[in-house]
Amino acid sequence: MRRIATAAALLVVPALLLTGCSSGSKSKSADAATPKASASAAASASASAVPVPAVVDTTEGLPTVGGTFGKDITIKLPGTKPTDKFVVHTLTEGTGATVSTSNFAVFNFTVEDWTTGKTLNTAYGKGGAPAVRKPTDTMIPALDKAVVGHKVGSRVEVVAPPGAASAQMSSSEPTGVTAKDTLVFVIDINQVVGAKDDVTGTQAASPAGMPSVVAPAGKAATFTIPDAAKKPSKLETGVLIKGTGAKVLSGQTIIVQYTGATLADGKVFDSSWKDSGAMATVIGQQQVISGWDQGLVGQTVGSRVLLSIPSTLAYGASPPANSGIAANADMVFVVDILAAA
Numbered sequence: 001m002r003r004i005a006t007a008a009a010l011l012v013v014p015a016l017l018l019t020g021c022s023s024g025s026k027s028k029s030a031d032a033a034t035p036k037a038s039a040s041a042a043a044s045a046s047a048s049a050v051p052v053p054a055v056v057d058t059t060e061g062l063p064t065v066g067g068t069f070g071k072d073i074t075i076k077l078p079g080t081k082p083t084d085k086f087v088v089h090t091l092t093e094g095t096g097a098t099v100s101t102s103n104f105a106v107f108n109f110t111v112e113d114w115t116t117g118k119t120l121n122t123a124y125g126k127g128g129a130p131a132v133r134k135p136t137d138t139m140i141p142a143l144d145k146a147v148v149g150h151k152v153g154s155r156v157e158v159v160a161p162p163g164a165a166s167a168q169m170s171s172s173e174p175t176g177v178t179a180k181d182t183l184v185f186v187i188d189i190n191q192v193v194g195a196k197d198d199v200t201g202t203q204a205a206s207p208a209g210m211p212s213v214v215a216p217a218g219k220a221a222t223f224t225i226p227d228a229a230k231k232p233s234k235l236e237t238g239v240l241i242k243g244t245g246a247k248v249l250s251g252q253t254i255i256v257q258y259t260g261a262t263l264a265d266g267k268v269f270d271s272s273w274k275d276s277g278a279m280a281t282v283i284g285q286q287q288v289i290s291g292w293d294q295g296l297v298g299q300t301v302g303s304r305v306l307l308s309i310p311s312t313l314a315y316g317a318s319p320p321a322n323s324g325i326a327a328n329a330d331m332v333f334v335v336d337i338l339a340a341a
Contacts, residue, residue: 052141052163053086062157063114063184065091069155072124073110073186082114082182087159088145094153097192104193104255104280105133105147106341114159115181130341132253134280135195140164146187158185191339193255195277199241199304199336207238210308211266211332215240220271221259221334229308230263232330236308237295240334243302248340250284250297255339263308263330269323278338289314291331301340307333 061083066074069092099105108123108130122128133139133147142160150156160183177183196218206212209228215221248254257278259271272279281288284297291309299305311317311328319325 053084053161055086055088055145057089058085058087059089062087062089062159063112065155065157065186067124069153069188070108070190073108073122073155073188075110075112075119075184075186077112077114077117077184082161083159084161085159086142086145086161086164087157089157090150090154091157091186092153092155094151094189096152096189098151099133099148099189099192101148102135103195104135104278104339105189106130106191106193106255106339107133107147108188108190110186112184113177113181114184115178116176118176120177120183129252130190132255132280132339132341135276142183142185143187146185147189150187150189152189152192154187154189156185156187156189158187159183160185193278193338197278197338198257199243199302199338201241201243201302201304203240203304206240206306207236210236210238210306211263213240213306213334215259215304215334218273220268220273222268223261223266223332223334225261225263225266225332229332230330232263232308232310234310235291235294235313238306239299239303240306241302241304241336243300243304243337245301245303245337246340248283248297248299248301248337250293252283252340253280254283254296254337255280255341257336257338258333260331260333262325263332264326266332269325283340292333292335296335296337299337301337303337305335305337307331307335309333 061078061080063078064076110122110124111120112118113120123130141164142158146156146158162179162181198217203215211229212224213221255278257272259268259273261268284293286293291307291313294313295307296305309331311330314331315325317327319327319329
């Protein structure tokens with residue numbers, strides 16, 4: 001049962017950067033969680049009609065990039081017309097883990113349209129935020145080449161002619177990008193999260209009156225449910241491992257491992273460990289069950305959090321079809337918060 005517990009794997013990279021998305025089982029308002037993207041029939045047709053050019057690594061004629069890794073990016077476009085070459089150039093080589101196709105990556109970025117001279121999007125501006133690459137994402141070739149295969153700490157510049165980027169945009173996109181535009185991306189790769197990662201540290205005992213948890217490395221957790229914990233009157237939280245990272249904010253994308261069970265009997269109904277591993281989702285914005293929104297916002301990255309959730313903050317009388325979850329079921333989750341962007 002794929003992601004039934006937390007609504008769906010969601011698109012978290014800005015619409016400009018993706019040609020499509022993949023999702024798991026949906027619940028609650030998963031459709032509303034997906035940002036408007038250009039994965040339309042028009043975009044797909046455009047993408048298939050324009051071949052992706054071969055990638056080269058050159059400094060000749062490239063826009064000039066300034067700024068400090070992790071703080072800002074400036075792009076100065078040359079006075080010449082855009083090149084027709086698909087360039088992926090490493091400006092700074094990081095020393096961290098290498099991004100593979102099977103893991104998550106958190107990155108900051110700035111995107112400019114060389115054809116029009118407009119800045120289209122940036123993670124460093126007001127209201128900007130890092131993006132997350134998921135193993136299930138279908139990223140445009142420009143982004144795939146800029147992220148996959150590069151190390152954490154790298155800054156990568158990409159010049160993406162139509163076949164590598166803007167040809168895969170619908171001409172009706174709000175950004176105004178057309179199938180003839182050349183885009184310039186600069187990417188700062190901040191973090192890699194493996195699909196089978198979990199948090200580290202010594203697990204504390206559950207708070208009094210809450211279920212106890214056994215969470216073996218790399219496996220779904222199991223729960224022992226005391227009678228006093230079977231009918232919670234309100235959301236209860238316990239921190240089993242206290243992470244040292246930043247606090248999770250509403251509206252962020254979090255990358256997590258989790259196991260969920262029904263409180264009546266401790267029966268596990270879903271776990272990221274039983275599927276393909278960690279998942280990414282938006283938190284605090286009604287894209288997951290309310291017990292997650294209320295219980296995970298404010299926790300710190302690197303934490304293992306125990307959530308005892310009454311049915312009114314879970315699925316209530318309408319659990320997802322074929323989930324095996326009874327109507328009005330109270331739930332318990334243990335969640336490892338691996339990253340937040």
